[in-house]
Amino acid sequence: MSTFDFGQETEKLLKWLGRFGQDANGGVSRFLYKPEWVEAQKALEQYMQQAGFVVQYDDVGNLFGRLEGSEYKDETILTGSHVDTVKNGGLYDGQFGIIAGIIALEYLKKEYGQPLRNIEVVSMAEEEGSRFPYVFWGAKNILGIAKREEVETMVDFEGIPFIEAMRKAGFGFRPAGSTVRKDLKAFLEVHVEQGGVLEAEKKSVGIVEHIVGQRRFTIEITGEANHAGTTPMSYRKDAIHAASLIICAIMDITKSYGDPLVATVGKVEIKPNIVNVVPGKALFTLDARHTHKDILVKFTEEVTARMQGIAVQAGVELHIDMWMDADPVPMDTGIVGVMKKQCEKNGLSYKMMHSGAGHDSQIMASLIPTAMLFVPSHKGISHSPLEYTEPRDLAEGVKALVGALYELAYK
Amino acid sequence: MSTFDFGQETEKLLKWLGRFGQDANGGVSRFLYKPEWVEAQKALEQYMQQAGFVVQYDDVGNLFGRLEGSEYKDETILTGSHVDTVKNGGLYDGQFGIIAGIIALEYLKKEYGQPLRNIEVVSMAEEEGSRFPYVFWGAKNILGIAKREEVETMVDFEGIPFIEAMRKAGFGFRPAGSTVRKDLKAFLEVHVEQGGVLEAEKKSVGIVEHIVGQRRFTIEITGEANHAGTTPMSYRKDAIHAASLIICAIMDITKSYGDPLVATVGKVEIKPNIVNVVPGKALFTLDARHTHKDILVKFTEEVTARMQGIAVQAGVELHIDMWMDADPVPMDTGIVGVMKKQCEKNGLSYKMMHSGAGHDSQIMASLIPTAMLFVPSHKGISHSPLEYTEPRDLAEGVKALVGALYELAYK
Numbered sequence: 001m002s003t004f005d006f007g008q009e010t011e012k013l014l015k016w017l018g019r020f021g022q023d024a025n026g027g028v029s030r031f032l033y034k035p036e037w038v039e040a041q042k043a044l045e046q047y048m049q050q051a052g053f054v055v056q057y058d059d060v061g062n063l064f065g066r067l068e069g070s071e072y073k074d075e076t077i078l079t080g081s082h083v084d085t086v087k088n089g090g091l092y093d094g095q096f097g098i099i100a101g102i103i104a105l106e107y108l109k110k111e112y113g114q115p116l117r118n119i120e121v122v123s124m125a126e127e128e129g130s131r132f133p134y135v136f137w138g139a140k141n142i143l144g145i146a147k148r149e150e151v152e153t154m155v156d157f158e159g160i161p162f163i164e165a166m167r168k169a170g171f172g173f174r175p176a177g178s179t180v181r182k183d184l185k186a187f188l189e190v191h192v193e194q195g196g197v198l199e200a201e202k203k204s205v206g207i208v209e210h211i212v213g214q215r216r217f218t219i220e221i222t223g224e225a226n227h228a229g230t231t232p233m234s235y236r237k238d239a240i241h242a243a244s245l246i247i248c249a250i251m252d253i254t255k256s257y258g259d260p261l262v263a264t265v266g267k268v269e270i271k272p273n274i275v276n277v278v279p280g281k282a283l284f285t286l287d288a289r290h291t292h293k294d295i296l297v298k299f300t301e302e303v304t305a306r307m308q309g310i311a312v313q314a315g316v317e318l319h320i321d322m323w324m325d326a327d328p329v330p331m332d333t334g335i336v337g338v339m340k341k342q343c344e345k346n347g348l349s350y351k352m353m354h355s356g357a358g359h360d361s362q363i364m365a366s367l368i369p370t371a372m373l374f375v376p377s378h379k380g381i382s383h384s385p386l387e388y389t390e391p392r393d394l395a396e397g398v399k400a401l402v403g404a405l406y407e408l409a410y411k
Numbered sequence: 412m413s414t415f416d417f418g419q420e421t422e423k424l425l426k427w428l429g430r431f432g433q434d435a436n437g438g439v440s441r442f443l444y445k446p447e448w449v450e451a452q453k454a455l456e457q458y459m460q461q462a463g464f465v466v467q468y469d470d471v472g473n474l475f476g477r478l479e480g481s482e483y484k485d486e487t488i489l490t491g492s493h494v495d496t497v498k499n500g501g502l503y504d505g506q507f508g509i510i511a512g513i514i515a516l517e518y519l520k521k522e523y524g525q526p527l528r529n530i531e532v533v534s535m536a537e538e539e540g541s542r543f544p545y546v547f548w549g550a551k552n553i554l555g556i557a558k559r560e561e562v563e564t565m566v567d568f569e570g571i572p573f574i575e576a577m578r579k580a581g582f583g584f585r586p587a588g589s590t591v592r593k594d595l596k597a598f599l600e601v602h603v604e605q606g607g608v609l610e611a612e613k614k615s616v617g618i619v620e621h622i623v624g625q626r627r628f629t630i631e632i633t634g635e636a637n638h639a640g641t642t643p644m645s646y647r648k649d650a651i652h653a654a655s656l657i658i659c660a661i662m663d664i665t666k667s668y669g670d671p672l673v674a675t676v677g678k679v680e681i682k683p684n685i686v687n688v689v690p691g692k693a694l695f696t697l698d699a700r701h702t703h704k705d706i707l708v709k710f711t712e713e714v715t716a717r718m719q720g721i722a723v724q725a726g727v728e729l730h731i732d733m734w735m736d737a738d739p740v741p742m743d744t745g746i747v748g749v750m751k752k753q754c755e756k757n758g759l760s761y762k763m764m765h766s767g768a769g770h771d772s773q774i775m776a777s778l779i780p781t782a783m784l785f786v787p788s789h790k791g792i793s794h795s796p797l798e799y800t801e802p803r804d805l806a807e808g809v810k811a812l813v814g815a816l817y818e819l820a821y822k
Contacts, residue, residue: 195641212640216686226791228675228698229623229767230606233666235791240676241662244655251652255644264639265651266686268679275627275677275696285686287639356640380637380646 004107006398007391013099014394017043018091027088027385028095031131031156033061033169040083044098044123051106053121059178060141061171063123067105069409071116076183077409078368079104079401080122081191082138082360086130090387092192096375096394098123100190104401108410115409118183127360131156131165139363144180148173186335186408187364190373190401192389194357196380204396205350206374207339210291211362212260212354213328215300217286219246219307222317225272225280239282240270242314249306250286257299260354263288291328291354329362332369335404339371342403348396357382373400415518417809418802424510425805428454429502438499438796439506442542442567444472444580451494455509455534462517464532470589471552472582474534478516480820482527487594488820489779490515490812491533492602493549493771497541501798503603503788507805509534511601515813519821526820529594538771542567542576550774555591559584597746597819598775601784601812603800605768607791615807616761617785618750621702622773623671623765624739626711628697630657630718633728636683636691650693651681653725660717661697668710671765674699702739702765740773743780746815750782753814759807768793784811 020040021030030037041063048055048065055065063083069075081097101121108115124138132154140146154162166172193199198206223237247265254263264287271281286303290296304320311318343350355361355372364370375397378388431451432441441448452474459466459476466476474494480486492508512532519526535549543565551557565573577583609617634648658676665674675698682692697714701707715731722729754761766772766783775781786808789799 193641194638195643196637196646197641197643200646214640226607227605227768227793228677229625229673229700229769230604230608230788230793231673231767231791232606232608232670233662233673234670235607235611238662238675240658240679244658244662247651247655248659251644251649251655259643259645262640262642262644264649264687264689266639266688266690267684268651268681268690269684270679273678273680276675276698277677278675279677279679287687289640356642357638358640377641380642382638382641 006103007395009103010099010394010398011391013103014091014095017095017099021085023088023385025088025385027090028085029087029089030083030085032084032126032137033165034131037084038169041123044083048102048121051102052109053105058141059172059174060137060166061125061169062138062142064120065102065105066118066120067109067115069117070114073118074183075185076118076120077186077188077405078120078122078184079188079190079405080124081189082124082127084126084128084130086128086383088385089383090385092387092389093194093382094127096192097190100398100401103398104405107402108405112406112410116411117185117409119405119409124360132162136360136363139360141174143363143367144174184368187361187368187370188335188373188401188404189359189361189370190375190397191359192382192387193374193377194380194382195377197353198351198374198376199378199380201351203349203351204375204393205343205348205400206353207336207343207350208331208355208372208374209336209352210331210354211329211359212289212291212356213293213296214287214289214324214326215296215322216324218321218323219284219286220319221282221311223280226278228276228278231278236278237315238278239316240279242311242316243268243282243284245310245314246307247284249310250303253299253303253306257295261288261290261295261299262356289356293327296328329365331361331365331371335369335371335408338407339373339400339404342407343400346399346403348400350400373397417514418806420514421510421805421809422802424514425502425506428506428510432496434499434796436499436796438501439496440498440500441494441496443495443537443548444576445542448495449580452534455494459513459532462513463520464516468582469552470583470585471548471577472536472580473549473553475531476513476516477529477531478520478526480528481525484529485594486596487529487531488597488599488816489531489533489595490599490601490816491535492600493535493538495537495539495541497539497794499796500794501796503798503800504605504793505538507603507786508601511809511812514809515816518813519816523817523821527822528596528820530816530820535771543573547771547774550771552585554774554778555585595779598772598779598781599746599784599812599815600770600772600781601786601808602770603793603798604785604788605791605793606788608764609762609785609787610789610791612762614760614762615786615804616754616759616811617764618747618754618761619742619766619783619785620747620763621742621765622740622770623700623702623767624704624707625698625700625735625737626707626733627735629732629734630695630697631730632693632722634691637689639687639689642689647689648726649689650727651690653722653727654679654693654695656721656725657718658695660721661714664710664714664717668706672699672701672706672710673767700767704738707739740776742772742776742782746780746782746819749818750784750811750815753818754811757810757814759811761811784808
């Protein structure tokens with residue numbers, strides 16, 4: 001793999017694809033079924049045709065480019081990621097998984113000729129939920145698990161119905177009763193880490209073993225709003241003091257569990273939120289993630305008990321609402337093993353890790369053996385025009401994918 | 412004082428005065444120089460004339476009703492409070508001090524005839540700062556310390572200039588070089604407590620010894636916004652965690668000082684304030700009050716040092732801005748002594764206390780011997796249509812005022 005400059009080629013194609021939906025400030029906003037989204041898919045279609053892939057869309061607009069296998073024609077190894085972005089996103093999230101797949105297929109074809117099994121790269125229609133309040137539209141349609149009634153009444157922020165947007169882009173629903181592809185034997189997604197671990201540990205590639213489970217809560221504390229000057233401390237039922245005690249306790253408990261547990265209080269609102277009034281209400285969110293469900297459950301139960309204890313002591317009322325409970329998703333140990341072996345064989349600097357963010361892979365894994373490769377995110381930045389990955393790290397990521405695809409499709 | 416029903420009479424007059432500026436939901440909004448404010452002052456003027464007081468306005472619209480003294484004609488004992496209200500305020504804050512004064516003067520005149528010294532009740536133009544960004548306009552003009560240039564360019568929330576509003580109400584600035592009254596020998600203000608201490612301790616009257624000093628701060632914590640899923644706990648610079656540690660520390664230190672120190676974190680804002688992002692910024696206010704300046708200073712210095720220590724440990728930046736520093740105001744010990752003696756003599760249930768809120772008295776005290784009497788606020792509620800004081804407590808407050816005025820003006 002030495003003569004071809006994977007890093008330079010990847011960076012070039014990322015910039016090329018990033019022109020579709022480019023914002024004035026340099027970021028990318030490419031929402032599902034918008035004109036710039038259609039243009040990006042058309043450009044990818046054309047590129048892949050010129051590269052000699054067999055190209056086709058599915059009903060909803062997922063775009064596939066295929067190297068035909070010579071031997072096992074009913075077995076396909078799939079790679080890729082999503083083509084949509086968040087509002088004013090960067091050049092790497094999503095895009096890189098598609099570009100990595102295209103470059104890997106081009107390289108494999110040139111170096112090793114026709115594979116035994118089909119290899120496909122997919123540019124998935126949607127993952128971010130940025131235009132409509134629905135995520136994983138692309139992956140869920142590949143698996144046949146998206147439901148028409150879930151999107152039929154949805155409109156975007158301009159009031160445009162989902163169906164109208166889809167039709168206008170030239171796509172429609174998967175016909176009722178149509179069969180789902182049975183040939184998909186593996187899915188490999190390359191993605192930027194969106195965190196700072198690989199950079200801090202100076203590793204180029206992360207092999208994902210689990211995608212974390214998440215539980216999200218809204219906690220509402222009701223105390224008593226009172227005059228800041230005339231209410232002695234012992235008379236108060238101060239909602240922000242109770243909230244602060246609880247937040248400190250959450251962080252202490254989280255740290256006592258150690259990695260990979262993370263817990264975040266991301267949103268805080270108090271009422272009446274006036275300088276000279278003791279707050280009567282405090283509302284905050286808790287987002288807790290872990291790779292193993294039993295530990296996530298144990299943690300959230302422990303935190304809940306501690307919150308209740310603090311509330312009783314502080315004389316405030318507590319209402320805890322868990323509004324999200326997503327199980328962790330393990331990656332396929334067989335493919336993870338292949339990736340690891342390839343990284344070792346090719347001397348890549350890798351780290352076994354988990355994904356703390358959600359990805360198409362967590363959907364794909366429910367029906368197809370799936371695994372992910374990460375490359376570093378500079379300063380952990382994602383969903384921003386400031387997303388950046390060094391070309392040498394991009395190169396290592398693509399090389400790891402090439403090695404794994406070779407192992408899965410040529411042997 | 413037994414046959415006259417002070418409570419019933421006070422309640423009747425409070426309701427009568429509360430009709431000027433009455434809101435649809437029953438509260439009162441009576442802003443400086445608004446038509447309803449003019450009507451209220453005119454109604455009070457007429458009432459006091461009918462009661463046989465000598466009535467006059469000063470230049471800016473403070474209204475005085477006077478019982479002439481027989482002996483010491485250049486000595487006046489003044490009582491009263493402010494006639495303006497906050498937006499949608501109650502029947503007691505301000506109003507009660509005026510009504511208590513009127514009833515006391517009527518009673519004294521009827522019971523004891525002409526005093527030796529003049530007694531006046533004042534309905535002060537403004538204290539709350541609800542219409543224009545200026546407080547104590549009434550009291551500061553009585554003392555001749557209001558400055559024309561401080562209000563000349565001010566406009567209210569509708570864009571109406573202060574001067575235009577004043578002229579339209581029929582008033583103007585005190586003429587340059589005009590002399591200030593030298594006859595004011597004492598000021599006594601009766602007011603609702605605006606806190607819950609008297610009610611909790613089942614006392615009818617509070618004799619105020621100090622009005623607290625206040626220091627107000629805005630504290631800004633800068634950490635690092637990060638992805639809630641992909642940022643391990645040890646990589647975080649979590650602004651809300653640092654803020655929570657600091658708030659808990661402030662409350663611990665406050666409680667270690669004990670009463671009368673109070674400290675309030677009333678306003679909290681975090682950024683970006685999104686469920687799945689570790690907050691990069693947290694901003695909160697601290698309002699600290701104490702009756703003694705040295706302790707207030709020591710406390711805020713101790714808190715500042717602790718905040719800095721926590722910020723260093725948490726790896727966040729800290730910016731502390733003190734934007735208010737008002738000294739405590741002691742009440743006149745002579746008048747306080749007279750009030751105490753009267754309460755004991757008349758068997759009133761009283762408590763020596765401080766005022767945690769600001770009042771006209773803190774301005775008046777700078778040039779005139781001043782003291783305050785409190786009556787209970789039900790549940791500590793003030794600045795609300797829900798303000799309430801039991802008639803029997805109103806009665807005790809007025810009786811305490813009667814006793815003190817008798818002592819100061821008839822002997």
